[in-house]
Amino acid sequence: MDHTKLTQSLEDYLEMVHMLRLANGLARVKDIAAALAVKMPSVAKAMVELKKMGLVRQEPYSGVELTEEGERVAAMILNRHILLKGFLIKLGVSEAIADKDACSMEHILSAETLGKIEDFVKPSNAIASAKVSSVKKLRVVKNTK
Amino acid sequence: MDHTKLTQSLEDYLEMVHMLRLANGLARVKDIAAALAVKMPSVAKAMVELKKMGLVRQEPYSGVELTEEGERVAAMILNRHILLKGFLIKLGVSEAIADKDACSMEHILSAETLGKIEDFVKPSNAIASAKVSSVKKLRVVKNTK
DNA sequence: ATCAAAAGTTAGATAAAACTAACTAGAAAA
DNA sequence: TTTTCTAGTTAGTTTTATCTAACTTTTGAT
Numbered sequence: 001m002d003h004t005k006l007t008q009s010l011e012d013y014l015e016m017v018h019m020l021r022l023a024n025g026l027a028r029v030k031d032i033a034a035a036l037a038v039k040m041p042s043v044a045k046a047m048v049e050l051k052k053m054g055l056v057r058q059e060p061y062s063g064v065e066l067t068e069e070g071e072r073v074a075a076m077i078l079n080r081h082i083l084l085k086g087f088l089i090k091l092g093v094s095e096a097i098a099d100k101d102a103c104s105m106e107h108i109l110s111a112e113t114l115g116k117i118e119d120f121v122k123p124s125n126a127i128a129s130a131k132v133s134s135v136k137k138l139r140v141v142k143n144t145k
Numbered sequence: 146m147d148h149t150k151l152t153q154s155l156e157d158y159l160e161m162v163h164m165l166r167l168a169n170g171l172a173r174v175k176d177i178a179a180a181l182a183v184k185m186p187s188v189a190k191a192m193v194e195l196k197k198m199g200l201v202r203q204e205p206y207s208g209v210e211l212t213e214e215g216e217r218v219a220a221m222i223l224n225r226h227i228l229l230k231g232f233l234i235k236l237g238v239s240e241a242i243a244d245k246d247a248c249s250m251e252h253i254l255s256a257e258t259l260g261k262i263e264d265f266v267k268p269s270n271a272i273a274s275a276k277v278s279s280v281k282k283l284r285v286v287k288n289t290k
Numbered sequence: 291a292t293c294a295a296a297a298g299t300t301a302g303a304t305a306a307a308a309c310t311a312a313c314t315a316g317a318a319a320a
Numbered sequence: 321t322t323t324t325c326t327a328g329t330t331a332g333t334t335t336t337a338t339c340t341a342a343c344t345t346t347t348g349a350t
Contacts, residue, residue: 060315060329097258101254207298
């Protein structure tokens with residue numbers, strides 16, 4: 001509800017909550033920290049911010065959930081991630097590196113560039129279900145930034 | 146000489162010094178600030194760091210120069226910039242946006258991804274002089290981050 | 291030659307994002 | 321049911337990168 005703009009790092013946290021819920025059903029502070037290669041207090045602080053912005057819900061000492069708005073925003077970010085990862089793979093980049101670089105790129109590219117990348121990746125037969133199937137294949141692993 | 150790793154922001158300052166010297170012959174604090182859309186004291190602080198690292202030389206109250214090592218590092222960064230900008234333009238992105246996004250991307254991509262992008266941009270007939278001619282066309286304008 | 295404007299510098303404040311250390315709540319084992 | 325371990329939190333520090341305000345040097349007009 002709060003329209004304050006997300007920083008890159010908050011986008012990462014929000015996206016990771018979403019990924020972990022898709023992968024495990026539950027987004028724990030400990031797992032968020034491991035996946036982003038940070039310590040738990042960093043996650044706690046980020047969650048305080050995301051709660052203030054109304055993107056995340058959390059009862060003390062338990063898992064993190066997304067609000068409806070949070071879900072909407074996180075899905076956007078995750079779609080960007082999937083698009084960029086697919087793009088890099090299409091260029092011949094290995095899956096692990098594609099994942100890592102997509103994660104960095106997803107916060108900085110302009111809408112125009114993202115659009116052109118989309119055109120490149122889906123030249124004609126853009127099947128809407130592509131995104132969905134990619135999401136199903138999500139596997140969350142520890143990052144080694 | 147000092148092997149401390151450059152931060153993204155120091156890479157930007159170093160690259161801009163190089164660009165301004167190529168474009169104007171002289172890299173002034175005021176112009177560096179304008180081109181990167183920051184204030185002069187930010188440039189002054191960055192120059193202190195780059196001097197410590199032995200990448201930049203400057204007599205007080207005058208223009209900034211690159212050391213040999215600084216020149217080497219700056220040229221690498223600038224080549225990355227030129228590569229990425231060309232890549233984006235090839236995808237159909239407008240020149241201004243390509244420049245801006247290349248500037249963000251140049252700090253974060255892995256060697257593997259940069260290599261694949263190079264393959265994509267120069268499929269076969271990679272003329273060495275391409276880089277040089279791009280440099281000649283450099284025009285430094287005020288950034289509006 | 292003087293002095294005002296422009297360019298450069300220094301000092302100190304603020305904000306983001308991480309960390310460590312120390313504390314608290316909850317879950318699991320004895 | 322205690323106790324212990326794990327997960328989560330809070331407080332305070334550090335680093336990076338910006339800023340504003342105040343000061344200094346240089347330049348250049350008069």
